[in-house]
Amino acid sequence: MRAAEQRAIAAGTSVEALMERAGAALAEAAYCHAGKMPALILCGPGNNGGDGYVAARHLADRGVEVRIAAISEPKSEAAKWARGQWRGEVEALNSSTGPSLLLIDALFGTGLREGLEDALQKQFYRLAADSQMRIACDVPSGVDSDSGVELSSVPGFEMTVTFGALKPAHRLMPSMGKCGRVVLADIGIEASPEWHELGQPVLPALDPGGHKYSRGLVHALAGKMPGAIALSAKAAAYSGAGYVRVSTSRSIDGLPSAIVQTDTAEINDGRIGCLIVGPGMGDIPRVLTLALTSHAPKVIDADAITHLGEPERLRGQDAIITPHQGEFERLFGKLEGSKADRALEAAKRSGAVIVYKGPDTLVASPDGRLGFAPPAPAWLASAGTGDVLAGMIAAMRGRGLEAFEAASAAVWLHGRAAEIAGAQMIADDLAAAIPQALALLND
Numbered sequence: 001m002r003a004a005e006q007r008a009i010a011a012g013t014s015v016e017a018l019m020e021r022a023g024a025a026l027a028e029a030a031y032c033h034a035g036k037m038p039a040l041i042l043c044g045p046g047n048n049g050g051d052g053y054v055a056a057r058h059l060a061d062r063g064v065e066v067r068i069a070a071i072s073e074p075k076s077e078a079a080k081w082a083r084g085q086w087r088g089e090v091e092a093l094n095s096s097t098g099p100s101l102l103l104i105d106a107l108f109g110t111g112l113r114e115g116l117e118d119a120l121q122k123q124f125y126r127l128a129a130d131s132q133m134r135i136a137c138d139v140p141s142g143v144d145s146d147s148g149v150e151l152s153s154v155p156g157f158e159m160t161v162t163f164g165a166l167k168p169a170h171r172l173m174p175s176m177g178k179c180g181r182v183v184l185a186d187i188g189i190e191a192s193p194e195w196h197e198l199g200q201p202v203l204p205a206l207d208p209g210g211h212k213y214s215r216g217l218v219h220a221l222a223g224k225m226p227g228a229i230a231l232s233a234k235a236a237a238y239s240g241a242g243y244v245r246v247s248t249s250r251s252i253d254g255l256p257s258a259i260v261q262t263d264t265a266e267i268n269d270g271r272i273g274c275l276i277v278g279p280g281m282g283d284i285p286r287v288l289t290l291a292l293t294s295h296a297p298k299v300i301d302a303d304a305i306t307h308l309g310e311p312e313r314l315r316g317q318d319a320i321i322t323p324h325q326g327e328f329e330r331l332f333g334k335l336e337g338s339k340a341d342r343a344l345e346a347a348k349r350s351g352a353v354i355v356y357k358g359p360d361t362l363v364a365s366p367d368g369r370l371g372f373a374p375p376a377p378a379w380l381a382s383a384g385t386g387d388v389l390a391g392m393i394a395a396m397r398g399r400g401l402e403a404f405e406a407a408s409a410a411v412w413l414h415g416r417a418a419e420i421a422g423a424q425m426i427a428d429d430l431a432a433a434i435p436q437a438l439a440l441l442n443d
């Protein structure tokens with residue numbers, strides 16, 4: 001966004017014009033959300049504060065009773081301009097400032113350097129606690145917009161209004177949990193799509209003349225605990241794989257009859273669209289070693305990630321790996337930077353597509369593309385939901401989507417399947433909800 005803003009300015013758009021659009025959009029969202037609720041707008045010294053002055057003017061024009069409390073006089077030229085357009089009073093933001101029903105936080109946005117000073121942070125918290133509704137301009141103040149880290153602790157907001165494109169802080173923890181509903185306003189500039197929020201996928205239409213192999217043969221390798229691979233296999237089948245086969249030394253109870261169980265591992269079968277290795281593998285590393293000898297695309301999950309030992313072993317493999325935080329650190333160690341930086345660095349190092357899981361799942365490609373998952377329900381945090389995801393990714397890869405697209409489509413569908421399955425779901429229900437999630441794509 002910073003680069004896009006600079007391009008817009010070089011092409012003749014003034015910062016004031018962008019600020020006018022941003023402030024108007026903030027006011028519009030606040031009005032739609034809170035109506036004529038009296039508002040207190042907290043303004044900082046930079047352009048985030050500038051947006052606050054503009055929003056105040058637009059809200060007052062709509063008949064909202066607005067107060068402004070500012071830390072200091074504006075410092076940036078555009079914010080000085082916005083301040084000058086405001087005809088009302090500006091209170092000094094200090095310990096005597098009284099609350100209002102609606103609090104709009106325009107203290108700091110993308111320009112925050114360090115955490116808020118102690119006294120200011122306390123006052124900010126008090127006013128937030130004493131209001132009924134809280135709306136943040138761009139990002140809640142105290143959040144580092146590039147990493148989602150809280151430079152000083154941040155109260156929770158019902159809504160955050162941001163401009164042009166989402167910032168990493170809207171989709172990375174811990175800040176994602178503080179933003180509430182994120183409203184994205186168009187201010188006439190567009191950021192590069194290389195980093196983007198994952199959207200509803202477009203899946204290639206089925207070939208009317210196709211057969212079960214052309215829809216994708218997913219081959220899963222079982223290990224010590226076959227329940228986990230059973231979940232992956234079921235998820236792959238419900239995600240539309242034409243054929244799902246599980247290599248297992250003992251028969252797995254309760255697997256749908258459509259899923260074929262074999263006691264051999266035909267991993268060099270050229271028809272395999274995608275292999276899955278890892279779920280329930282336990283400490284049988286030869287299952288992984290075997291998988292790595294296959295030329296087929298593969299999803300490497302769970303214990304297999306831990307057993308890889310070296311990211312370099314993934315070089316030359318057509319692999320998607322799906323680590324949660326612990327598995328990620330076991331394989332890549334403690335990398336520097338934000339979760340987004342770490343995901344991209346891991347993809348570059350390994351040459352694999354990385355699905356870095358958690359409440360803020362990311363999909364990173366070695367070529368620099370980065371997808372942020374839209375928020376998914378917290379009830380996904382239960383055993384086996386990762387196994388389901390691995391199966392979904394394998395089905396998408398098996399049907400011919402390229403690795404980054406396959407992982408992105410599966411992550412999006414996984415979140416929607418969780419919403420459909422509901423708060424009391426277990427991983428089996430999640431797998432069973434996949435067809436309904438897929439049906440959303442036809443609406």
Ligand SMILES: NC(=O)C1=CN([C@@H]2O[C@H](COP(=O)(O)OP(=O)(O)OC[C@H]3O[C@@H](n4cnc5c(N)ncnc54)[C@H](OP(=O)(O)O)[C@@H]3O)[C@@H](O)[C@H]2O)[C@@H](O)CC1
Pocket residue numbers: 001002005015018019022044045046047048049050051075076107108109110111112113114115116117137138139163164187189
């Ligand atoms: N992107 C776009 O296209 C558009 C962006 N827009 C808006 O601009 C916002 C970014 O504005 P911004 O760059 O002026 O930064 P902002 O967050 O207001 O803070 C900078 C000020 O705070 C100060 N300061 C920093 N840290 C501090 C601390 N810990 N404690 C105390 N002070 C501290 C800092 O001081 P300095 O570092 O200069 O000494 C400076 O004075 C963005 O979030 C969006 O809302 C729209 O208006 C138009 C289109």
Ligand SMILES: Nc1ncnc2c1ncn2[C@@H]1O[C@H](COP(=O)(O)OP(=O)(O)O)[C@@H](O)[C@H]1O
Pocket residue numbers: 302324357358359360361376377378379380381382383384385386387388389
């Ligand atoms: N708090 C949360 N909110 C949303 N999704 C979550 C949350 N915690 C975990 N998840 C998702 O649930 C899944 C858990 O996978 P994983 O940790 O591998 O568990 P398991 O190995 O038991 O299957 C991942 O897709 C992850 O992104």
Ligand SMILES: [K+]
Pocket residue numbers: 048105106107108109136137138139140141
């Ligand atoms: K803010």
